[in-house]
């Protein structure tokens with residue numbers, strides 16, 4: 237399980253990075269990279285001010 | 295870029311540039327790295343700051359002052375207005391800055407003090423010898439490099455990674471963060487006051503703001519407490535707010551961001567390592583203001599770095615002096631602000647209205663945040679019992 241970031245929506249603000257308990261997210265200049273440690277807690281989905289993050293249910 | 299410095303500072307925001315300026319002036323060999331290719335852009339800020347505070351750090355320059363403000367107005371959910379003219383919300387008798395230019399001016403100040411700045415360079419890890427931090431792994435314009443230093447200072451903002459690399463948990467719980475959206479709105483009427491709007495329908499656990507930037511434009515934004523936000527809420531609420539208050543306004547810029555509202559964290563140092571600014575959660579949890587605390591903490595970190603390197607002891611124990619200094623000053627202020635924030639986020643709109651009515655007409659131009667807190671407590675001791683220890 238993981239999340240996806242819609243990079244056409246993302247405003248590269250880093251809010252999601254700051255709340256991720258698994259350090260799964262990284263802001264690389266203008267996009268978010270996601271590693272495989274996401275535990276699907278959904279915190280970033282609710283924090284993103286513009287709603288650019290979706291959780292991916294497999 | 296060399297392969298070795300006295301101090302490496304990660305992040306060229308206000309905190310990082312302040313550390314770099316201070317440490318360079320003290321004679322240290324300093325490298326300031328910034329992940330973005332343009333310092334200060336994109337902005338993540340409403341740009342309000344107290345004049346006196348800014349002047350402590352840099353000579354005012356019209357290039358980065360968008361407007362000067364005389365005071366603040368706070369609106370309760372029912373529209374009741376409180377007008378205060380001083381020391382409120384860090385935006386009192388203050389400047390509304392042009393952060394893109396301001397942040398670059400701070401970096402220029404670091405450079406003219408002797409620091410080396412390098413952009414498009416990101417810290418990706420820490421080099422350690424036993425427990426001691428002795429440098430950084432970095433990606434500099436696409437290339438991996440290792441750079442050594444006696445002290446590494448993390449000033450990498452709200453999305454801080456280097457704190458975590460050093461073993462300091464800087465993850466913010468949703469209740470400890472304000473998630474924000476802001477539009478630069480043009481073609482509207484503005485005066486010389488910053489305005490704040492409270493209410494659970496306007497901004498749950500936060501507030502909306504209008505900070506004038508002169509010439510008919512203003513930063514209009516909203517902060518929502520993370521634990522009360524859901525997907526995309528800040529942008530949705532802000533769009534409604536702007537439609538309601540500025541129906542003819544035109545949006546010419548969008549800002550997203552988040553600000554720590556946790557109060558002091560447990561630890562900001564390790565062997566050969568310090569954290570400053572938003573990465574150390576030194577922003578004010580009540581107002582979300584963090585520029586001045588970042589600048590002040592930067593001076594403390596830079597000064598302590600210089601004296602520790604001179605004594606050839608960069609152990610956690612020696613760097614404790616930084617921790618002691620910021621807790622005594624910034625720490626005390628933000629702890630108090632946290633008590634007020636934690637209470638305000640529990641209030642209903644009716645309670646906000648009651649509070650506003652209870653001191654309406656009693657606010658005057660000499661009142662600061664804590665004078666208002668005191669007046670509110672006196673008028674509403676039962677409702678605000680948690681404030682009893684703040685008013686001494």
Ligand SMILES: Cc1cc2nc3c(=O)[nH]c(=O)nc-3n(C[C@H](O)[C@H](O)[C@H](O)COP(=O)(O)OP(=O)(O)OC[C@H]3O[C@@H](n4cnc5c(N)ncnc54)[C@H](O)[C@@H]3O)c2cc1C
Nearest residue numbers: 305307308309329340341342416417451551571572584585
């Ligand atoms: C919407 C909003 C409104 C605000 N309004 C106000 C206000 O009106 N007044 C006020 O005083 N404060 C305000 N703040 C808070 C203020 O913006 C911050 O407190 C302030 O910018 C903190 O400075 P800093 O130097 O600690 O971090 P930042 O300014 O965030 O700088 C950190 C820098 O580090 C860089 N960086 C991050 N990771 C790395 C890495 N791995 N390697 C290299 N570089 C890295 C980033 O790119 C960034 O440039 C607001 C915040 C928000 C989100």
Ligand code: SF4
Nearest residue numbers: 256274275277278280
């Ligand atoms: S869902 Fe949770 S663990 Fe996964 S990226 Fe988002 S915050 Fe991190």
Ligand code: SF4
Nearest residue numbers: 246247249250252284
């Ligand atoms: S919080 Fe949203 S807008 Fe900000 S960086 Fe993360 S995905 Fe992008």
